[in-house]
Amino acid sequence: MNLLQKTINSISELDKNYMDKTKKRLDSLFKPTGSLGKLEDICIQLSGIYKNINFDISKKALIAFAADHGVYEEGIAPDPQILTKLQIPNFTKGLNGVGTLATFANVKVIAVDVGINCNEKLEGVLDYKIRKGTSNMTKGPAMTRDEAIKSLEIGIKISQNLIKDGYNILGIGEMGIGNTTATSAIISVFGNFDPIEVTGMGSGLNSKGIFKKANVIKKAIKINNPDKNDAIDVLSKVGGFEIGAMAGVILGASANRVPVVIDGFISYASALIAYNLNKLTKEYMIPSHFSKEIASDKALQLLGLEPMLYMNMRLGEGSGAVLAFNIIESANFMYKNMITREEAVMSIKKSLP
Secondary structure, three states: OOHHHHHHHOOOOOOHHHHHHHHHHHHHEOOOOOOOHHHHHHHHHHHHHHOOOOOOOOOEEEEEEEEOOHHHHHOOOOOOOHHHHHHHHHHHHOOOHHHHHHHHHOOEEEEEEEEOOOOOOOOOEEEOOOOOOOOOOOOOOOOOHHHHHHHHHHHHHHHHHHHHOOOOEEEEEEEOOOHHHHHHHHHHHHHOOOHHHOOOOOOOOOHHHHHHHHHHHHHHHHHHOOOOOOHHHHHHHHOOHHHHHHHHHHHHHHHOOOOEEEOOHHHHHHHHHHHHHOHHHHHHEEEOEOOOOOOHHHHHHHHOOOOOEOOOOOOOOOHHHHHHHHHHHHHHHHHHHOOEHHHHHHHHHHHOO
16 A cells, blocks of 8 residues: 555544533633634644644644646746745745744744756755656646655655654645646636636736636646546646645645644645545644635635635745644633633632632
């Protein structure tokens, strides 16, 4: 049995017994029942994941995968492809969007090359390159099925290594000029949407560019005919190496009972891949923010997830996931440190003459 199938088979349901115990404690706290909303939901979810009413989420890591896309040659992105290569080293230096936010939140960032169009090894970036970018999906599959599986297994391996090193909550991020095209294609396939319904501006396209991009996606889907009932087929036909690797992290974290914080638009596609490989992965996902990309609502509806942040963000990189770490830690701190009604009454009684 290969690593991918073994991981998929290892994912189990959350422990409802611990979730009930955690809810009981939350309901006993000195506040109106349920008044802290999603903060309480997070604590209940974490207890079911960890199978414990007390959990430590202080050791946090964000894994950002970078890859280029062959469909770039169709003119679907306004930025030069070399930006993928130039930007990814900044993730671990704390110099770009997610890097600076991660420094503030005390999150370790791991940058991984799974398919950047370059020959050299990049400073501070792990080299797991499958090849120098996917193929142009308007002319055939973006990658072979074996490459799709390899991208998933890279994500699984890296998540497993981090978990062995003591990291108890993971996030996912990415970098790849053109990857909104692959993401829109994946959402289009899984949701049976017309590409124009799920195609947005990406890194800055105008309305003419968006229409062209939608037609490129439509052409790729028609030529490749991806099977929505086979997530690996969808990934291989119209996906990206970084999308597959992020999906692998979701699978690896779920199999090891570790929560994974998903980021924005590109990570929604990864979540859809993981979810369609094993529906139980959804229980281990914590959605961070609602991306401003046009298809975000459709992707999240397919997943049945509701993000916690609405910040008009569409940067990607893992920026939303890192912001969400702060909220998750706040939820845990509240859960551990707020007094119960009983403790409040006892405190009042002690203060009486």
